[in-house]
């Protein structure tokens with residue numbers, strides 16, 4: 001009887017259903033994103049690469065491949081995401097100055113997974129990865145060939161053709177760099193030490209600090225530096241996001257409740273005679289209350305179901321747009337959203353239900 | 369013992385004396401008509417007899433129970449089990465079919481029973497219209513659905529407030545003949561009416577004026593026939 005009574009009064013209930021569905025969508029969508037963000041951000045920030053940087057102490061030729069391997073041995077093997085060595089030297093394309101950087105492709109790629117490369121990572125000799133800014137300035141595309149000129153460390157002048165295999169976006173200064181393999185770099189500039197080794201290490205802040213101290217004392221000629229602000233800004237951003245998610249969700253749920261409450265109130269007012277009649281026919285207060293609460297909770301369940309489905313797509317769309325990664329489905333979220341929608345509609349129905357219970361059966365004879 | 373016993377009923381709304389010292393005794397199987405000008409307290413009296421309202425003073429004893437002392441919850445149960453209501457405005461639920469409207473009364477009383485509900489519609493000659501919505505029925509047909517609903521739980525007392533007030537003469541005759549049959553089967557009926565022809569059918573007519581009983585006339589026509 002509840003079903004047929006809902007079905008024959010579709011339009012008004014449809015509005016309420018829509019309100020619940022929207023509320024549930026926002027709820028499940030935002031909560032999904034919210035739980036997924038730390039995971040996403042963790043990867044995103046970790047890739048901000050380097051949480052530990054190795055630099056040469058003084059002007060000595062001290063930061064070498066051997067020293068790097070000595071340092072690597074200090075970390076547990078499974079904690080090292082990547083340790084990318086870099087050498088830098090100014091160079092020119094068409095008389096425009098840029099920075100040439102020599103690195104180890106595999107390590108750079110591991111230490112900076114957030115680098116967004118259009119085209120391919122280089123493999124062979126004479127292949128380069130160029131920053132977006134370089135590409136924009138010189139109008140280079142993957143596949144283009146350009147001539148790099150400059151002066152090596154020993155003072156000799158060089159000029160060599162390189163092929164662009166990919167253009168990299170990092171959101172940082174790297175976009176003004178021309179990356180090449182260490183072998184190519186050494187061939188142009190001559191032998192030399194690394195200017196910096198960027199290490200991406202999976203570890204807590206205290207572990208990292210302990211290892212840095214160990215490097216400082218046991219590996220002479222190498223200065224380790226912790227990159228702090230990353231984890232701090234991570235927490236700050238997450239904290240703000242959390243507050244935002246809570247705020248938006250509560251506002252939307254509040255609006256949902258108001259919409260459901262006014263709709264149900266209108267339904268009760270519209271059906272005062274019917275309620276009076278049912279009471280005159282012997283319906284107890286509890287039966288009247290159950291009938292309306294039943295409708296409300298059914299509404300909440302339907303809206304909640306819709307919301308779970310729509311919320312997942314909503315979160316998916318946001319995640320794909322913002323993080324470029326799919327979200328993971330939170331299995332607990334479906335029953336959670338369903339229960340919360342039912343609670344919220346139930347709660348919103350309380351004032352209308354109270355006024356339904358207060359209807360006086362005597363009105364039916366009075367013919368109000 | 370009388371089925372219904374009213375003793376010194378008073379009902380006061382603010383400073384309006386809707387009923388003032390009304391005493392009536394109705395025996396099992398009786399048919400009573402209540403007449404009186406508008407505002408004389410007829411509907412107020414029906415609400416009290418129908419367990420939908422309590423008197424300000426006086427006692428109402430229905431089937432041995434003093435309803436003026438009962439809680440609202442018990443009044444609901446009494447109303448459900450003992451009273452059948454027929455309304456001037458029919459009060460059918462507009463999104464339920466004729467059959468479902470009858471079944472609503474079963475639902476609150478015990479269990480919906482479609483066969484029994486159809487049979488009740490049959491008694492008022494509406495078996496064929498069972499699946500129609502109230503908007504698809506004429507006023508007279510709607511009133512017959514209302515009567516079928518009032519009968520469905522075998523009430524010991526049928527209360528009808530202006531049952532023919534919204535009907536034309538032909539439909540009034542149909543409704544009267546249904547009431548006549550019910551009476552012949554032993555039902556106790558109280559009808560409020562403005563129509564002397566309807567009142568004539570009853571065994572006794574009680575006339576209210578300003579909340580008091582102004583006259584009681586025994587109608588002997590039945591015995592004369």
Ligand SMILES: Nc1ncnc2c1ncn2[C@@H]1O[C@H](COP(=O)(O)OP(=O)(O)OP(=O)(O)O)[C@@H](O)[C@H]1O
Nearest residue numbers: 381384385386404405406407408409410411412413
């Ligand atoms: N809920 C109420 N509050 C205040 N006054 C009321 C209420 N119900 C009825 N009255 C008053 O009680 C008196 C009797 O009303 P009642 O409805 O019983 O008259 P009635 O005989 O049924 O009239 P009608 O023939 O017009 O239906 C009227 O003066 C009415 O205004």
Ligand SMILES: [Mg+2]
Nearest residue numbers: 410411412529
């Ligand atoms: Mg009246």
